[in-house]
Structure formats: C-alpha cells, structure tokens
Amino acid sequence: MRRIVAGVAGSVLLLGGGYAYADARDVVPGWITAAPVEVPQAPFITAAPVAAAPDPTAAPVADLDPDAPRPDTATVQSLAEAVRADPRTGESTNISVIDYLDGTVYADLSAADPQVPASTTKLLTAVAAVGHLGADFRTRTTVTWNPTTRTLTLVAGGDVMLAAGEGHGGTVGAGDDPAQGWAGLGDLAAQVAAAVGDDAAGLTVVVDDLAFPGPAWPEEWPDYAFDMGYAAPVTGLAVNGARLSDDNYAQRAADPSLHAAGLFIAALGERGLTVEGEATRASSPVRDDAGATEVAAVESAPLAEVARHLLAVSDNTVSEAVARVLALAMGRPATPAGGASAITLALRDLGVPTAGLELYDGAGYSDRNQIAPAMLTAALTVAREEPGLFGLLSWLPLAGLEGTVESRYVGSPVAGFWRAKTGSLTGVTSIAGVIVTADGRALAVAILADGMPYGQERPQSAFDEFLAALAECGCEG
Incomplete structure (x- = not known):
C-alpha cells in the first residue's frame, strides 16, 4: 500500500489539480469493437473537450518538496532493465529516469539513443513553441477590405480552432475547452459589417493563406488519418x-481555408452583407494590395491554452499548426520541414540536447522521427526553469482522471501521481511525464519502444508495471 509521508500531500494537490476530461482512450476506435480494423494504430485519440485550469501559466513546481527522500539509483536502474528484458517489450526499449528538480540520473537504459517517438513528439513541440514564443502568444486572423474591387480578404494567421460563429474569448463553462473557439468568424463578420456599413452588396471574398505554403498534408502522414x-x-x-x-x-x-471562408460568407450574410459567388484563394499576398486596409481582426487563445489542448487530447492538426506558426516566428517557411527545423532550434536555445534529433512533423505521425528518451526528460526539466513553461506540468493529463491516461490507470498506484504524454504507432509505444514516488520525490520519466509487433496492450502493461513500481517506491538511496 502506498505510504503517505511529508511532502506527498502537496504533490498530490499538484498532480491532481486542473481540469477533467471525459472518455479518452489511447487506442484506435476499432479496438473497442468486436471486429478488427485493418489500419495502423493511430498515434493519438481525441478526448472530449476539457475545462480550463485556473491559470495555465502557474508554477506548480513550487508545491514539490525538494527535500523528499531520493530513490536508490541501483534499484531504479534494475527496474528499468527488467522492462527491456520483459517479453512484452524487447531490446528496443529505452528508458530515462531523472530527478525532476535537479536532473540526477536514476536510470539510463540507452537513454541517449534516438528512436521513433510517436506522439510524445508533441511534448517537444509544445516546449519549443511556448519556450520560444511565450505562454501569452496569440495568432491573429484578419480581414482586409478593398472598396475599389469590393474584395474582402480573409487572412490566415495560424488559428485552426476558430468558431464558426462568435468566439467565447476565454469565458467557458465546465467541460468546455478554452482553446477551441476562443475567436470566431462571427466576430470578424460583425467587425466587417460595422466597417463596410451601407456598402454591403456585391462583395467578393478571397482567402489568403499564402504564408502557409504547405504541403498542407505532410508527406509523412498516412492517408487513413484523413479518411478516419x-x-x-x-x-x-x-x-x-x-x-x-x-x-x-x-x-x-x-x-480547410476555403471551408472556413465559406462559413465566413455565411456569417456575413447573417449580418446583411451580400457576397457574390463562392470564396476563392488569393494568387498574391494581401500585403501587395495597396488598396486594401485591415477592417477586422481576432486573436486566438493564448499559446499556453493551445499547448494544454494539444498535449491533453493529442491533437495532430493543432500540433502541426503550432510547429508552422513557430517556423514563421523564427523566419522559416511554414512548411512541415520548416516547423521541424524551428522546433529543433528552439529546443537547442532552451538547453535541451538535440544531438541525434530528427523531426519530419510536429505531431509524431512520421515513423522517421527520431527522439531519445533523454531529450524528453530534459525537455521536462528545462521547462521547470522557463517562466513561459511553468504551467507545463499541469498541461499534461493526470493518470486515472484525464485525457489519454484517464482510463489506463484507474485503480493503479500510478493514478493521481503521474502526468504524462502518451504515444503509439504500429510497432511503437511511448510515454513521457513526471511521477511522484511514495516518498514524495518527483521523477521525470520517458519510456520508448519501437520495432515491435502490432498492438499496444502488451508493451503498455509492461510500462505501467514499471511506473507502478516507481510510484510505490520507498527505495531510499
């Protein structure tokens, strides 16, 4: 039975605070049916909407006890070696366990060797983006008006979670996701109507997303991900x-851009503006149109909320969009390659070791991505010192209660003491996060295994037994 000692109570509050999710599973939809699904396993599962934590930029690390007893290094290393020796995993299982507060290494099982990370890639995307851009960074979606050509141009700024109508602006109810629909096309349409006034007929709508040249669908992403x-x-x-x-x-x-523009036209119509025909895509950036002036603008949710969303529900689309926004901010093209390069450089600037890091997308769908477990644990500990990333620990879902780890740890010693980002592709199982031991010591943990047969149940169960052993560990050094 878990021992509750001095310092653990604060850790429980730290890991248990925040928002609740509903019905999330870290398996593909076909696994919950009687018939098998003939597609590779998806690297994420989208949970139901989430409620906001009180402050996404708060620093929960202050609640951890720096004097809590440390685990015995030999014991933790032995536990890690047993995971690799387990027939449910294999030789490709690599593990990093370090002290979350000071970086002391407790287990190193080829921790510096890069391998396929699946959706734990998103942890690096979030750390890189928020670390470089700041927790309060927001993207802008704008509309320009050229009265001579009677053209309204909807300009993409990177927000892929706009509302079709009015945005909530951060005022959400219990169970709602603050990142989704913070701003809306209805808000833009209202501003346009006020600016255009009586000159409201015979308008043309163009969408300018030329700052995001694509390919919109990364070459590394499988077709089934769109189909499903x-x-x-x-x-x-x-x-x-x-x-x-x-x-x-x-x-x-x-x-998505033309789809959004169509919804924008509908929102304009609801406000008495008449648009001729359907929206088209601009052939040149609106900035080259000397007769156009900005008449409407909305801002997305703060990046801290967006990061919480992409980590909690493992959102591929949002993760890739964040990577491309980061690329633009760093003077690189908003392409899959540009986003991957920007993530690497931002991590390096933050002090995360990047030797051997290879990225081809910001979401983790690519089976060519290469991330070492030690990079993931380093990212977790670097975030502890970066003001914009103080909230990272609370953005990761809480085992047994939230997101992709909600049901996985129910009834386990890990429940309530482990915040983590999961990952899964065909033959790949991964997880990374922070766990609090029975003695109240916080450990950063990353476990990656690739090159395995299809199926997640066996490697996940081996991983989770290791995590349970850490959670119950009273193995003082």
Whole structure:
C-alpha cells in the first residue's frame, strides 16, 4: 500500500489539480469493437473537450518538496532493465529516469539513443513553441477590405480552432475547452459589417493563406488519418480543426481555408452583407494590395491554452499548426520541414540536447522521427526553469482522471501521481511525464519502444508495471 509521508500531500494537490476530461482512450476506435480494423494504430485519440485550469501559466513546481527522500539509483536502474528484458517489450526499449528538480540520473537504459517517438513528439513541440514564443502568444486572423474591387480578404494567421460563429474569448463553462473557439468568424463578420456599413452588396471574398505554403498534408502522414478523421490538412486557417460536424472523428474538410471562408460568407450574410459567388484563394499576398486596409481582426487563445489542448487530447492538426506558426516566428517557411527545423532550434536555445534529433512533423505521425528518451526528460526539466513553461506540468493529463491516461490507470498506484504524454504507432509505444514516488520525490520519466509487433496492450502493461513500481517506491538511496 502506498505510504503517505511529508511532502506527498502537496504533490498530490499538484498532480491532481486542473481540469477533467471525459472518455479518452489511447487506442484506435476499432479496438473497442468486436471486429478488427485493418489500419495502423493511430498515434493519438481525441478526448472530449476539457475545462480550463485556473491559470495555465502557474508554477506548480513550487508545491514539490525538494527535500523528499531520493530513490536508490541501483534499484531504479534494475527496474528499468527488467522492462527491456520483459517479453512484452524487447531490446528496443529505452528508458530515462531523472530527478525532476535537479536532473540526477536514476536510470539510463540507452537513454541517449534516438528512436521513433510517436506522439510524445508533441511534448517537444509544445516546449519549443511556448519556450520560444511565450505562454501569452496569440495568432491573429484578419480581414482586409478593398472598396475599389469590393474584395474582402480573409487572412490566415495560424488559428485552426476558430468558431464558426462568435468566439467565447476565454469565458467557458465546465467541460468546455478554452482553446477551441476562443475567436470566431462571427466576430470578424460583425467587425466587417460595422466597417463596410451601407456598402454591403456585391462583395467578393478571397482567402489568403499564402504564408502557409504547405504541403498542407505532410508527406509523412498516412492517408487513413484523413479518411478516419484523425487529422486535417494544415493551411493556417480552420474552423474546429476543419471538422465537418461536431464529432471528434468527423470527416475533415479537404481544403480547410476555403471551408472556413465559406462559413465566413455565411456569417456575413447573417449580418446583411451580400457576397457574390463562392470564396476563392488569393494568387498574391494581401500585403501587395495597396488598396486594401485591415477592417477586422481576432486573436486566438493564448499559446499556453493551445499547448494544454494539444498535449491533453493529442491533437495532430493543432500540433502541426503550432510547429508552422513557430517556423514563421523564427523566419522559416511554414512548411512541415520548416516547423521541424524551428522546433529543433528552439529546443537547442532552451538547453535541451538535440544531438541525434530528427523531426519530419510536429505531431509524431512520421515513423522517421527520431527522439531519445533523454531529450524528453530534459525537455521536462528545462521547462521547470522557463517562466513561459511553468504551467507545463499541469498541461499534461493526470493518470486515472484525464485525457489519454484517464482510463489506463484507474485503480493503479500510478493514478493521481503521474502526468504524462502518451504515444503509439504500429510497432511503437511511448510515454513521457513526471511521477511522484511514495516518498514524495518527483521523477521525470520517458519510456520508448519501437520495432515491435502490432498492438499496444502488451508493451503498455509492461510500462505501467514499471511506473507502478516507481510510484510505490520507498527505495531510499
């Protein structure tokens, strides 16, 4: 039975605070049916909407006890070696366990060797973006008006979670996701109506997403991800992740920008403005139109909220969009390669070791991505010292209660003491986060295994037994 000692109470409050999720599973939809699904396993599962934590930029690390007893290094190393020796995993299982507060290494099982990370890639995307841009960074979606040509141009700024109507601006109810629909096309339409006034007929709508040249659908992403609603093309502009209905796995718009522009036209119509024909895509950036002036603008949710969202529900579309926004901010093209390069450089600037790091997307769908467990644990500890990333620990879902680890740890010693980002692809199982031991010591942990047979149950169960052993560890050094 878990021993509760001095310092653990604060850690429980730290790990248990925040927001609750509903019905998240870290398996593909086909696994909950009687019949098998003949597609590779998805690297994420989208949870139901989440409620906001009181402050996404708060520093929960202050609640951890720096004097809590440390685990015995030999014991933790032995536990890690047993995971690799377990027939449910294999020789490709690599592990890093370090002290979350001071970086002391407790287990190193080829921790510096890069391997396929699956969706734990998103942890690096979030750390890089928020670390470089700041927790309060927001993207802008704008509209320009050229009265001579009677053209309204909807300009993409990177927000792929716009509302079709009015945005909530951060005022959400219990169970709602603050990142989704912070701003809306209805807000833009209202501003346009006020600016255009009586000159409201015979308008043309153009969408300018040229700052996001693509390819909108990364070459590394499988077609089934679009077909099954796991992701949308990334064009820098979308309503609700380009979903065509409210279902999490709804079909996505093939062209999210034009889809959003169509909804914008509808919003204009609701406010008495008449648009001729359908929206078209600009052939040159609106900045080259000397007769155009900005008449409407909205801002996305703060990046801290966006990061919380992408980590909690493992959102591929949002993760890739964040990577491309980071690329633009760092003077690189908003392409999959540009986003990957920007993540690497931002991590390096933060002090995360990047030797051997290879990225081809910001979400973790690519099976060519290469991340070492030690990079993930380093990212967790570097975030502890970076003001914009003080909230990272609370952005990761809490085992047994939230997100992709909600049901996985129910009844386990890990529940309530482990915040983590999961990852899964065919033959790949990974997880990384922070766990608090029975003695109240916080440990950063990353476990990655690739090159395995199809199926997540066996490697996950081996990982989780290791994590339970850490959670119950009273193995003082």
